[in-house]
Amino acid sequence: MNTVDQAIKLVRNWRRHQAVIHPRTARFLYHWMRGSTTLPYPPLKLHLEPTSVCNLRCPMCPQAIDAVKGDTGYINVDLYKKIVDEAKDFALEINLFFRGEPLLHKQMSEILRYGRDNRVRLHVNTNATILREQQSRMLIEDGASKVTISFDGPDKEHYEKMRKGAKYERTLENVRGFLSLVAEYRRNGWPTPYTVMQVILPYDPESPGPNVPDHMKAIFEGLPVDEWDPLWPHGWAGVMQENGTIQAQPYGENYHPCNWLWKSLAIYWDGRVASCCADFSGDQVIGDVKTQSLREIWNGPGMVKLRTMQVEGRQKDAPLCSGCDAVWQKDSTAWSAFSAIESRIRPADMPVGKRKDGAPRPGEIVLSPVAADVGVEGQAALAAAANGYMPNGKPVRPIMDQPPVTTALN
Numbered sequence: 001m002n003t004v005d006q007a008i009k010l011v012r013n014w015r016r017h018q019a020v021i022h023p024r025t026a027r028f029l030y031h032w033m034r035g036s037t038t039l040p041y042p043p044l045k046l047h048l049e050p051t052s053v054c055n056l057r058c059p060m061c062p063q064a065i066d067a068v069k070g071d072t073g074y075i076n077v078d079l080y081k082k083i084v085d086e087a088k089d090f091a092l093e094i095n096l097f098f099r100g101e102p103l104l105h106k107q108m109s110e111i112l113r114y115g116r117d118n119r120v121r122l123h124v125n126t127n128a129t130i131l132r133e134q135q136s137r138m139l140i141e142d143g144a145s146k147v148t149i150s151f152d153g154p155d156k157e158h159y160e161k162m163r164k165g166a167k168y169e170r171t172l173e174n175v176r177g178f179l180s181l182v183a184e185y186r187r188n189g190w191p192t193p194y195t196v197m198q199v200i201l202p203y204d205p206e207s208p209g210p211n212v213p214d215h216m217k218a219i220f221e222g223l224p225v226d227e228w229d230p231l232w233p234h235g236w237a238g239v240m241q242e243n244g245t246i247q248a249q250p251y252g253e254n255y256h257p258c259n260w261l262w263k264s265l266a267i268y269w270d271g272r273v274a275s276c277c278a279d280f281s282g283d284q285v286i287g288d289v290k291t292q293s294l295r296e297i298w299n300g301p302g303m304v305k306l307r308t309m310q311v312e313g314r315q316k317d318a319p320l321c322s323g324c325d326a327v328w329q330k331d332s333t334a335w336s337a338f339s340a341i342e343s344r345i346r347p348a349d350m351p352v353g354k355r356k357d358g359a360p361r362p363g364e365i366v367l368s369p370v371a372a373d374v375g376v377e378g379q380a381a382l383a384a385a386a387n388g389y390m391p392n393g394k395p396v397r398p399i400m401d402q403p404p405v406t407t408a409l410n
């Protein structure tokens with residue numbers, strides 16, 4: 001790569017990384033490490049789902065076990081605009097996806113254009129199964145700032161096992177078509193989205209990390225993939241930790257509060273707000289943008305209570321956080337370097353690092369300490385509640401101090 005190409009790449013990547021390398025990030029890092037529970041800044045980013053509907057049932061995704069439990073719908077564009085009107089003043093990026101496939105929303109073009117016209121950075125994650133020419137042009141022309149393509153495609157066999165319901169050749173054609181268009185727009189000097197190819201690979205305990213094989217990269221030789229993002233599956237807060245088909249990464253040994261609660265909110269299609277984008281079942285609903293502002297929800301009782309639980313090491317008292325791998329870090333150079341800095345910032349009594357009670361084992365349903373007092377029947381109810389449902393099949397929500405949100409599941 002010559003110097004000019006390198007400079008162009010740096011500028012293009014800078015557009016992408018601006019949302020991450022931002023003065024506000026330092027503030028977030030400080031308050032997260034310090035364990036502040038009420039925050040003097042609004043959320044840095046949002047997950048906002050155009051729809052919870054998905055056309056696939058990937059075995060590593062909670063959609064495969066119908067974790068959305070019939071809560072399917074498409075966001076009303078007026079509600080979306082109301083959210084953008086507030087979020088445009090502070091969100092460094094809106095992730096236009098959460099539980100479903102965003103391209104299934106028929107008004108996606110209007111959704112993108114409204115965000116772009118309000119100067120909001122929009123990131124679309126898509127399985128690319130319906131990414132034909134029209135949708136590709138829409139993503140490019142209507143203002144997606146970043147497009148991540150979920151294409152677990154070193155080969156047909158792996159792809160079709162991971163993306164249940166999709167056809168390898170068809171998706172490959174879509175992805176190549178999209179990237180070819182991006183290349184064409186770039187040649188003509190148009191602004192185009194930053195492109196990421198996300199590849200979920202089988203967990204391999206022998207390997208230091210996931211790697212995209214060269215033969216997969218070769219398929220896209222000459223096409224503008226700005227970033228390759230190989231991943232091992234995570235367990236979606238314990239929901240998919242062990243599901244018979246896909247092995248999620250195991251939990252680490254070192255406890256630390258999860259940074260998502262200090263930087264982000266997740267919004268369902270109907271306006272309910274969850275504390276985290278792993279919450280497919282609505283276990284930790286903490287507000288509703290139809291009746292509350294995002295700023296209000298961000299420092300509302302639900303969010304403050306969840307942060308407090310994590311800071312005090314009581315994450316097991318929250319149904320979703322109780323099984324989450326994000327709070328259990330593996331021993332590594334990165335963890336050592338992080339904890340060296342963090343130990344200078346956090347209060348001395350914050351229970352981080354190796355914990356006597358240990359990380360949950362794969363597949364274990366973690367009951368809160370009160371479970372011990374409620375007997376076998378009570379424990380069964382709590383275990384069911386950890387999955388968002390009571391034994392009678394009724395959804396459980398929300399667990400926080402707030403009155404139940406009226407727009408509950410049908």
Ligand SMILES: C[S@@+](CC[C@H](N)C(=O)[O-])C[C@H]1O[C@@H](n2cnc3c(N)ncnc32)[C@H](O)[C@@H]1O
Binds near residue numbers: 099125198231
């Ligand atoms: C829930 S999907 C929604 C967006 C869209 N349907 C898609 O697949 O790109 C959001 C992201 O989660 C990723 N994902 C699903 N299951 C995962 C797992 N167990 N570990 C890591 N990422 C996962 C998907 O590949 C996708 O990039």
Ligand code: SF4
Binds near residue numbers: 056100101
């Ligand atoms: S990973 Fe995406 S495409 Fe696959 S089932 Fe989940 S939401 Fe659908």
